[in-house]
Amino acid sequence: MEGWSSTAARREFIFMKKEFIKGKKLKNRSSYLSSDDDMVDITTTGTTAEGTLPKDLQFSTQDSEDIPGIGQYEDFHTIDWQRDIARDRMRHRYIVKKKKNSFLDTVKGAHDAWSGWLCVFLVGVVTGTVAGIIDIGSSWMSDLKFGICPDAFWLNMEQCCWSSNETTFGGVKGNCSQWRMWSEIFGSSRVGLWAYIVSYLSFIIFALSFAALAAGLVRVFAPYACGSGVPEIKTILGGFIIRGYLGKWTLIIKSIGIMLAVSAGLTLGKEGPMVHIASCIGNILTYLFPKYGKNEAKKREILSAAAAAGVSVAFGAPIGGVLFSLEEVSYYFPLKTLWRSFFCALIAAFVLRSINPFGNEHSVLYFVEYNKPWNFFELIPFIGLGVIGGCIATIFIKANVYWCRRRKATKLGQYPVTEVLVITAVTAVLSFPNPYSRMSMSQLIYLLFSQCGPSSSDGLCDYVYVSDNTSFETATSAEAGPGVYRAILLLLLTLVLKLVTVIFTFGIKIPCGLFIPSLCLGSIAGRIVGIGMQQLAFRYPHLWIFNGECDNSDDCITPGLYAMVGAAAVLGGITRMTVSLVVIMFELTGGVRYIVPLMAAAMASKWVGDALGKQGIYDAHIGLNGYPFLDSKEEFSHTGLAADVMQPKRGATLNVLTQDSMTVSEVESLMKRTDHNGFPVVVSQESQYLVGYVLKRDLMLAIANFRRNHEYFDEHAIVIFTSTSPQQSINAPPFLKLKKILDMAPITITDQTPMETVIDMFRKLGLRQTLVTHNGRLLGIITKKDVLRYVRQLGNEDPSSVLFT
């Protein structure tokens, strides 16, 4: 059985004391365990279905407000899905039954039936709105590093320049007259060394202040607001309780923090945190709907939908969001949730589009339209890009995990704000001189994805057109000019810089996501490979590889497409997403024709990644933090049996209750002596045939209640879990009848069950523990923690690293 650490036990004890105090208040208004007679009443009708679950669950439909802590779990505990779902069924049945009584009940019933839809609708609306605010805020603050719009300081560079009709492509440089760079304000000049120094300094100062503010806010108000949040949300959706992780403070601080962090120019994205923010919104809104708010298993349905909405607003990709939620983060995903998630994701995307934070008609974030379809032979470089992406991803994951582990182990972890500031300063100082690393990553991706056209002024498009026809439409493939080579050099520097900084950035104590950095790394690698292929095709058009398809010198290679494929490859390698990745990329770019290249690269990248490192970054961080997450994707090739894993180990004795022979004091001393969550009930100490399972918590409440109701409380009263009482002398104290808190349908397995089946049952049925029997006789118990420890042990990891308290 579970060996709780002493802190946990102490905390539980304090909690239980509070419960007792609360319990007293209930005495007169709740029928919950109010008298012994009442119990007998129910117990005699115990052969109906209502008799099969702990009675407290049944009352919860009527008195769920009255009974404190029913269906609630303590912090850092796993939930029991079966129990929660059973509770919800009971509640549902009660409402359906009551529906016919009065009009009000009918309305209540209808509200109950609709509350799921209403809740995801609200989640969608709020998520869309919050995402809009974050987009506007971060875009404005990012530009604040460069300058300001004096006429209307609340406008960002792009908006500021709209009125002037001199806006540049992609708004990369603020060269319209309305927009004033800091060098103009402080030095009344846009060019020259002094202007450069002013710009450089203001860039660094703003970056540092944003980062300091973000780190400070996180440290003071909401320590849970740091990081991407995806590993934690995976764990929470897998059935773990982390109180406050999805609370209102986390929401507020994470929303502000991510704006600041993005604006500080750090190598991080706001897309991962958006999933966390959406989940916070989902969690907070469930409190409006007790059906979800008071049932941890049902709440996770809403959280799955919220996660989908988060990705949906991050990328404008509702279908991708749903698939992300299904593939990456969710654990229990019934089909009803699929449809609701889709609805939620769509509403969120719709609201965000109505807010129109970028002030333009972008229907997709990085809309691309290339003149040429891809050629079949290009699958070879695309798969090559997949391999490169897999390697970059593996380098990142290994280095980042190593660094995070080091941070945890050394003193470094004690100075989170300093760490943030140092990284910000280094990033800012190194980024500014290089135009590609200076611009925001989102702009850089946009630039790299795009194809060279008449309006492209960037060095990347500095081609020497040899043909007479100078129209860009017919001749984009040409000899690269010096600008292109310079751009490649700068991009390579940017690639190295971003890769190094992201390794140190992911894991610091501010909100930070990985999607945009991954896409950015990949698009740089992809664009470089694309230009290489293009020049190869230009110089040696008759090479076998081109299969005669590049003979006429018009563009047979589009470097922008390579950037897109490379981006997918790195993101795929880092997150190990598959279908959702392809769908997100395709929704992100509108490139329905490029699904096959994207898929080829994503597959190659995933395979390379799996071959080199096994785990994606989220799973690696789950392992790093010791979250108790039972991955439903892993395959086990072990040969253990339930008998090998169960507690107690051979030789030790199992702590059990007997059905009708233990006294209250014996039960209480057993509870004090051990720190288990619950106890199996057996026929007798001599014949340990399993009768049921009782939760420690229920037992404590029941005994406390009994103690209150019987003034002459006798420690020697016998606790019985059967419906018929054994014979006893008249002078003996009255029985404490507890059949109604006994779960008579615990899940059992035999000791010879292979661990694979056991793990399968834990995963699919969402168990918290299972009882192990041999020929009907109780042998032991396996809890989720035992299973997790076993899985860790198989992976040659430290089994004691599993976080459970």
Next chain:
Amino acid sequence: MEGWSSTAARREFIFMKKEFIKGKKLKNRSSYLSSDDDMVDITTTGTTAEGTLPKDLQFSTQDSEDIPGIGQYEDFHTIDWQRDIARDRMRHRYIVKKKKNSFLDTVKGAHDAWSGWLCVFLVGVVTGTVAGIIDIGSSWMSDLKFGICPDAFWLNMEQCCWSSNETTFGGVKGNCSQWRMWSEIFGSSRVGLWAYIVSYLSFIIFALSFAALAAGLVRVFAPYACGSGVPEIKTILGGFIIRGYLGKWTLIIKSIGIMLAVSAGLTLGKEGPMVHIASCIGNILTYLFPKYGKNEAKKREILSAAAAAGVSVAFGAPIGGVLFSLEEVSYYFPLKTLWRSFFCALIAAFVLRSINPFGNEHSVLYFVEYNKPWNFFELIPFIGLGVIGGCIATIFIKANVYWCRRRKATKLGQYPVTEVLVITAVTAVLSFPNPYSRMSMSQLIYLLFSQCGPSSSDGLCDYVYVSDNTSFETATSAEAGPGVYRAILLLLLTLVLKLVTVIFTFGIKIPCGLFIPSLCLGSIAGRIVGIGMQQLAFRYPHLWIFNGECDNSDDCITPGLYAMVGAAAVLGGITRMTVSLVVIMFELTGGVRYIVPLMAAAMASKWVGDALGKQGIYDAHIGLNGYPFLDSKEEFSHTGLAADVMQPKRGATLNVLTQDSMTVSEVESLMKRTDHNGFPVVVSQESQYLVGYVLKRDLMLAIANFRRNHEYFDEHAIVIFTSTSPQQSINAPPFLKLKKILDMAPITITDQTPMETVIDMFRKLGLRQTLVTHNGRLLGIITKKDVLRYVRQLGNEDPSSVLFT
């Protein structure tokens, strides 16, 4: 326990006899149960994982070719997912272990690891190819009803007219000179009464011959080739065996039959059967890969992917196909399958596009591009369309189910070919006069989805343009001319005709799908509503509903969009698809901007449908045919307990084996007396504590083997299932030790377990049976059939209708 009908029992008995004969051949070359000593050998090492599953499973890794029938199931039986997956794990472990031995084994290991991907790749390629052939064939034969291309008879009308440069939009009418209508060939005229009569007659004659051929082929060669196949595939994927349903004959006849049936002009589509065809391909190709072909649970992973490929080629919608497979047909869908399904669907779509059956650059089937986005107020008519769609769908489902039930109950069912011919004749006679019903449904949908442009010559676009600007670009919204009203009338007639004919058509004994008829019905209704809205907006532009958005008379309403939304609504109402529907529609039309309207209509339609009828057409047909499908979507609001459902009922005795006290003759007489699939093994008759579960089939094979190996076979030999033998006198016959065929880890539940939990376990763990205990003592058994009967009973259906033999 299961009460097998006597035919089933007889069949099983015949089967077993065959097994015995086969078994004799094995005697010398297989180690399977070869000698008693061998058994003892293994039994002594029985505490490792290898000891936990029936030994036959363990040998199957090495000798799977040698042992007949291992892991195979009989026809119309359910599979045991846990057992099959355990077998696969064992096989996998064996290969991994062996991999290090030699280079050949390494290659074998790599082949094994890749075989899943290779298999789905092949499935994709073959599915794409077959779909291409069907597309080309059905298009050619459909046009053959109207005429022929004398210069090149293998060309269809559209291709024939290409060379002439006089092709009409959509190829609806064969008015180019190369294409000769039958009236021209037989009457040397294209117009006039005589020409009309010739055309009419040739139309009917071709339709009847196609239909007769299709019905005849199905009747003679492959009775399973009829219908859409989706309900059966759902059932098969749910873990049921229907031999031959996915065989090569079914594949061939269904492919030919669907071409003929579509060409016959019946109200049916080829999209549903495409799912069946793809599944056949998947099933056939698994035989190349024993990993999948010999393991029913693993085979279903490939079948899920194949189903996705089927939808992918039917609509050119790979993502929609995967979601369809996930949402609608699949049962066990691990994430690995998601990725493989996507790959398979994509390959299939890619191959089909490379074949390019329509000879043009259609990247999507019904590509639409409307000038205007939709307005917010239009959500009201869209939801209205959803309601209409839900009603049409309910009418269809109820009438069709009623008619199918009637067909089954009356003599009608005995004349399937006649029925096909009558329906074909009626459809052809009634369809020809009306141009909208005469054209193929696919063309009609294309026409209805499209917006009126300069090239549209159809009556639907006969608008009177009042503005001076006659450009279609700026003024498509205008007063409807007489042509529009005539078109509406004809469309209404078409709607009624199609609705009536589809009710009688779906269920006749030829291949027939429902997607295209549903889309067609919906698009007619939608177009009519759209024209109505358009005229309303034209006449009363200042109505509150238009919210000032239709003030300037340019097109604020696009009737084509309404057709698209209506199509989604009816299809959604009929199939109850949700996310997959929206994604398919969006991939089908390329209308990424119209996800919100599509979703609104699909939701409204599903809710209306659920309120009126509960089941979609596939589930209704599963119920109608009594397929043993345990729907994972249904919710149960009952309060039954395992004790109420288990066999034997109270009072009756349970047939069990004891672990070490029954003689061979007693065991054999028990097996003869009962027709159960397997028997629980208990400690003794007096103390019925559960030891394990043994399959009847294994038991019969083992006893037969024992009988062969012991020349002086004694009927009184004791069968023992323990590792230690009880004491006995020296003269007694040797024990028959059967520990190795005993499953020592059967899934058990207590009698107090609510049926909801039991059903959940059956669904999620894929059980075939579970044993019911009370305080460790065996009480009874619940099989999948008992669960299905119970579910039927709750739905007030006849529980004996469950098909199991």
